[in-house]
Amino acid sequence: MNDDEVITAVREQRDKVHSHTSVDEIISRGRTVRARRRIPGAVTALAVVAAAGTALALGLAGVLGAAPAHSTDTIRTMAFTLVRHPNGTATLTINRNVLFEPGTLQRDLAGDGIRAMVTVGRFCSSDPAPAGWTKVMSFPGSPAEPGPVRSVVINPAAMPAGTELSFGNFRTANTSQTSVALINTRSYTCTSTAPTAPPPDGVMIG
Secondary structure (H helix, E strand, O other), X not given: OOHHHHHHHHHHHHHHOOOOOOHHHHHHHHHHHHHXXXXXXXXXXXHHHHHHHHHHHHHHHHHHOOOOOXXXXXXXXXXXXXXXXXXXXXXXXXXXXXXXXXXXXXXXXXXXXXXEEEEEOOEEEOOOOOOOHHHHEEOOOOOOOOOOEOEEXXXXXXXXXXXXXXXXXEEOOOOEEEEEEEEXXXXXXXXXXXXXXXXXXXXXXX
């Protein structure tokens, strides 16, 4: 017999039962009791959901904890440091005493929105060079004389369409140097001879 059948039977017998409490009130109280009996189940379900959420948060914390130990805006390796600024530019400093892995630098530059081709033992350039070099790359301070600089500031937003930066790293007996130029991605040539001076429309880091 379901709840509705019980209620119907009670109503049919209410005239035969003498009580100070009305049948309707008894029925109402019965429904309240049934509702209260359902609450522990709901609380249990909520507890399970909360526990699952906590476990998920702890799991994610464990995964995120395995990330590389550097901040979102700075990548620091033995070979180079790349700092991204709020205005969209990035400062690159290369350690001339450490030979870097070209794929690593190229990938990190791309992560900051900088299109680049990074090579070791050769340097690629375009003739004529694309316009806008001075808007794409600059260097902090003013060197006393033309020559290598320690770091450069790159503005990827200023790079014309169809261009990218060419980084050519050469290892010498005691150190290394990196020539950088803006090139046309469809028209450039490469040389395995290490430049002895900064490119006409570029810079040398070392």
